[in-house]
Amino acid sequence: MMQTPHYDSLTNVANRFALIEYLQDLKHANIFLVDIDNFNNINNNYGFETGDRVLVRIAELLSLAKPYTSKLFRINSDEFAIVCLEMMSVQRLSDAASSMISFFDQTEIEVAKNLNIKVSISVGIAIGSGCEILNQARTAIEELREHKRASFKIYDAGSAFIKKQQENIYWIHKIKEAFEEERLVTYYQPILNNATNRVEKYECLIRICENGILTPPMRFMEASKLTGTLSLVTKTVIAQSFKMFSANEDEFSINITNTDLYLNFLEEFLLKNAKKYGILPSRVVLEILEDIDTLNTPEILEQLNSLRRHGFKIAIDDFGSQSSNFSRLLEFSPDYLKIDGSFIKNILTDKKSLVIVEAVVLLCKKSNIKIIAEFVHSAEVQAKVKELGIEYSQGYYLGEPSAELGKSSFA
Structure with missing residues (x-):
């Protein structure tokens, strides 16, 4: 039986299969789901080849910006996950997300000679165990994007958005x-x-x-x-x-x-x-x-x-x-x-x-x-x-x- 590849061929970081396998056995984890805001605009304006170069650079930048002891995964086209096993307070989670958002806000990505662009990210955060926290982080991003982008949201099971869902x-x-x-x-x-x-x-x-x-x-x-x-x-x-x-x-x-x-x-x-x-x-x-x-x-x-x-x-x-x-x-x-x-x-x-x-x-x-x-x-x-x-x-x-x-x- 062919083994499922565990690394993304474009960015060379661990992929979705690796993430699911990693989450399954964890008793406690913090997950930061990072979504690139309006990434389709880059593909539409500059082409998919340029879009791929941007994704490679984003993966490199996330490796620098993420919490030191965490692991990075690419799970979809413009979606990355960062998993941290430390016990982190709400304040520390908020600070980590704010730091990553600020890092991208101040960083330009070179897409061609004499052409640099900035990207912004939205971050959904969930705390818990198993694969369910990935879905919870995605729900947090959906709730966030009802109001704004380039920000973060911590999953709250009691929020009006969740109740509406x-x-x-x-x-x-x-x-x-x-x-x-x-x-x-x-x-x-x-x-x-x-x-x-x-x-x-x-x-x-x-x-x-x-x-x-x-x-x-x-x-x-x-x-x-x-x-x-x-x-x-x-x-x-x-x-x-x-x-x-x-x-x-x-x-x-x-x-x-x-x-x-x-x-x-x-x-x-x-x-x-x-x-x-x-x-x-x-x-x-x-x-x-x-x-x-x-x-x-x-x-x-x-x-x-x-x-x-x-x-x-x-x-x-x-x-x-x-x-x-x-x-x-x-x-x-x-x-x-x-x-x-x-x-x-x-x-x-x-x-x-x-x-x-x-x-x-x-x-x-x-x-x-x-x-x-x-x-x-x-x-x-x-x-x-x-x-x-x-x-x-x-x-x-x-x-x-x-x-x-x-x-x-x-x-």
Whole structure:
């Protein structure tokens, strides 16, 4: 049987196989996982041959910069591991990582004659035994890179990031089960016309139903994104809601995502279901998030405009929750705008929220865009919404999401 080589042929340092073998028998170790920031840029700009020369030099520099008694391994293209067997305090681990980061920050690597570059590194640190610490160090780098680079992070099993990762794993399993067992169900929340005091619209909202317990999308949509099933969720909502509203004349809205737009299936799928259930496209509102970046993409913008030509309406959801672009709003001119619920919820107690809502109302009145106020949770808030001239209201005071369509009027 051929023996697995234990040294990297490019840098001549121990490789991943050697690292795994080394870690297996250790009762205690500190591992520094070193990742070269944006290394692809070097390959793309200078070529792979130059990239290889840089990696050889990085290995040499890490041999100089690492803690004296530690061992160096190259485990992936631009990823190195340093293992130290000493008992080290958190402060010593932090100092060692900071020292390596600073060393690279002050060192240039020659890539060609008269051309030197600097590289920066990110370091994930884990303490423990066995091969598990390699995965923990990699998780630490992932958490670090959500916020910054050229820094370090010590693995913390109790961090919010780790808990989120664990929750995603749980919901990835649950969303898979929900599709297999057809437990994705659409609920409908009424939207009140403030001029007539009648419910004329509904928002269609997806839920997972398990043993009578309902799970809202905020719990599982990230897992759906990770598993590539976001478009299947949207298709489920479209099919179920079109069937539900085939029996009446109400308008209804469906939330769509960036993924739905990039996959470019909406027009065909919506028209197919409109024909199947006898739904006029003018009764269907497609809600897109205010922070969606697709309105600046010509292909997506044309897709939305094509849907509007068929008669489908467009609403901008959660307006004001991010960096609202009033110019883009006026240029696109949606049929509806839904003011972010945090402003409506606090409209009676927070002057800034009131000022923002008043400004949005003025803008929309002049632009012939109808407004829907979300999070209307009390009679007092509803009275204020009506006083401001907002055309529609939605919230638990007026009706919770339900599997059935609610009452048609509100006193």
